[in-house]
Amino acid sequence: MKTQRNHLLSWIRPASALAAVSLMALNLSSPAQEIVINYDESKIQPYELPELLVTANGRSIDSVEEWEKRRGEILEMFANQMYGRTPNQVIKPEIKILKEVGDVLNGLGSMKEVRLTFENAGHTIDIDVLIILPESNTPVPCFLGLNFGGNHTIHPMKEITLSQSWMRPSRDESVVNNRATEASRGRSSGRWPVEMILKNGYGLVTAYYGDIDPDFHDEFKNGVHPLFYENGKDKPESNEWGSIGGWAWGLSRIQDYLESDCAVDSSRIALLGHSRLGKTSLWAGAQDERFAIVISNNSGCGGAALNKRVIGENVVRINTSFPHWFCGNFKKYNHAEDSLPFDQHQLLALMAPRPVYVASAEEDRWADPKGEFLAAREAGPVYELYGLSSISSETQMPDVNDPIHTTVGYHIRTGRHNVTEYDWKQYIHFANQQFWGK
Ligand code: GTR
Numbered sequence: 001m002k003t004q005r006n007h008l009l010s011w012i013r014p015a016s017a018l019a020a021v022s023l024m025a026l027n028l029s030s031p032a033q034e035i036v037i038n039y040d041e042s043k044i045q046p047y048e049l050p051e052l053l054v055t056a057n058g059r060s061i062d063s064v065e066e067w068e069k070r071r072g073e074i075l076e077m078f079a080n081q082m083y084g085r086t087p088n089q090v091i092k093p094e095i096k097i098l099k100e101v102g103d104v105l106n107g108l109g110s111m112k113e114v115r116l117t118f119e120n121a122g123h124t125i126d127i128d129v130l131i132i133l134p135e136s137n138t139p140v141p142c143f144l145g146l147n148f149g150g151n152h153t154i155h156p157m158k159e160i161t162l163s164q165s166w167m168r169p170s171r172d173e174s175v176v177n178n179r180a181t182e183a184s185r186g187r188s189s190g191r192w193p194v195e196m197i198l199k200n201g202y203g204l205v206t207a208y209y210g211d212i213d214p215d216f217h218d219e220f221k222n223g224v225h226p227l228f229y230e231n232g233k234d235k236p237e238s239n240e241w242g243s244i245g246g247w248a249w250g251l252s253r254i255q256d257y258l259e260s261d262c263a264v265d266s267s268r269i270a271l272l273g274h275s276r277l278g279k280t281s282l283w284a285g286a287q288d289e290r291f292a293i294v295i296s297n298n299s300g301c302g303g304a305a306l307n308k309r310v311i312g313e314n315v316v317r318i319n320t321s322f323p324h325w326f327c328g329n330f331k332k333y334n335h336a337e338d339s340l341p342f343d344q345h346q347l348l349a350l351m352a353p354r355p356v357y358v359a360s361a362e363e364d365r366w367a368d369p370k371g372e373f374l375a376a377r378e379a380g381p382v383y384e385l386y387g388l389s390s391i392s393s394e395t396q397m398p399d400v401n402d403p404i405h406t407t408v409g410y411h412i413r414t415g416r417h418n419v420t421e422y423d424w425k426q427y428i429h430f431a432n433q434q435f436w437g438k
Helices: 064-083 194-199 243-259 276-287 315-321 328-333 344-349 369-378 380-385 421-436
Strands: 018-021 035-038 094-104 109-120 123-134 140-147 203-208 264-274 293-297 356-361 408-413
Touching (some): 123 140, 123 243, 203 264, 264 421, 276 293, 344 369, 356 369, 356 421
């Protein structure tokens, strides 16, 4: 059975169909229960999905107007119980254009590097945004996504500045002492087909997620969180944001900047993210309705996959491996998915009426492709309230490499946990269809 993924982290991966993982659940006060990872559909316990179109006090919903109130209830649950609330306080960044190159990629486009500096409560963060645009006389619609290894990893072009930020160690040793080296230039270019994006008339906007919050648990001392610590506060409350909330905040701040950039069509930003950054793009898209399309690539547990199936990665496992991703309250659901008052189909429905796309990979069983599909399907009734198409009547998962493009897009492709050219072709096609009906 293929459950191993080739990624940078050394977290233990289960190898058998029902694997017991001897990790201690960090947040359990009672003796640690074993973390069991199930891969067997027949062992899924019966579960009921929380209602999408019934309010907290039991009223059925059949209009957009009522849904928009229900939407608020659902958003609150995700904020209080899962990703944590994002602070309301506005911190205006200092904006500095670090570099502009008028002609890159043999005349295909131009690039710009913009630094957003946020300073408050004695703390400062710099988010370096890379914008690559095709030649155009009109504002350009863009894909926006955070990257895992620094902007210079998305393409080998020498014009992109090598990130100076803290990095996770890499297997290929292109990161030394937690700093990127020239050897990491273009390392993730397979995930970012820049030329293809530009040739199709889209720009690409990206930033390193670690600029917003370095991806390790330090009790929220670094990254964005301390900017909001005032009056002796030194960590988020149990219903306040974790790292995913921080990364999502960063995406909204990039959108703020894009609204001031006349080269960009900020009303047509397709937000996309892979894996933990897919979870992030969904949470950002749920909170910030300025994102015109939201795309989740293999986001799995804590992203598009239903929690209540408890198959592949589950709540206790993700909270144990990554205690900083979600809010403190989410730990209550360790070993207790049945008590969750919400599930991820409701998160997807928060994108409506904006198009949402969920993509899975056949070998990515850790992310539960079927659970991702079912969540996308079960979000459908909200799209239908708006008179939009959805996949709510699909009784079965589509075949591999056979995408469905309604206002809710879905595909499962062959291969492993990754972002591939195949995925991008679908996203570009979907954006063309949704933005221009072509
Ligand atoms: C895994 C994690 C997943 C996914 C992935 C990634 O280790 O268990 O939830 O987020 O990392 O982001 O690459």
